[in-house]
Amino acid sequence: MDDLIAFVQARIDEFWQIAATCEPGRWFPSRTSDDPKSFSRQGVYGHQYVEVPDCAQPRIAVTLDAAYERHIVHNDPAHVLSDLVAKQDRLKYLTHVAGGSWVDAGEHAQAEHLLRLEAAAYDWHEDYRPEWRP
Known part of the structure; x- marks a missing residue:
């Protein structure tokens, strides 16, 4: 046991x-502002991926649709x-x-x-x- x-x-x-090593507010979902399902702000590039400011590789997760993005956001640190x-x-x-x-x-x-x-x-x-x- x-x-x-x-x-x-x-x-x-x-x-x-x-x-615990992830600081709140240092990443955000990046989607176009005309997506009615998106609850996040428009990203720098307007593409469907998560961006991390101050990261050498800002594109960390390609999302297929809003459902994937919501999963990422709801599993924030x-x-x-x-x-x-x-x-x-x-x-x-x-x-x-x-x-x-x-x-x-x-x-x-x-x-x-x-x-x-x-x-x-x-x-x-x-x-x-x-x-x-x-």
Whole structure:
């Protein structure tokens, strides 16, 4: 169980480091102003890609339509960090319950199952183990 907890904690830490290094307002979606689906300002070039000011390669993500752009925008660093705080809180709670001798077998099993579900979100990672599948 300790390896499973360490795996989930390591993924939270990885994503935290990536998102925490991004400053809000330093990137914006770039779409033409006549796109009624777009909720973002017009970019410098008016093309469908995300631009990052002060970046050697400003074109970082080609978007096919507004739906892709919305996905990028809704996964901005601030939203990711909020989600990671919630994951960290769940992990702390589940670790406490799974490791507690005061809980009954049903609570312990439920916490262990929920830890496996948390880890399953990262089943693509090379360190994920098949025996952790829920």
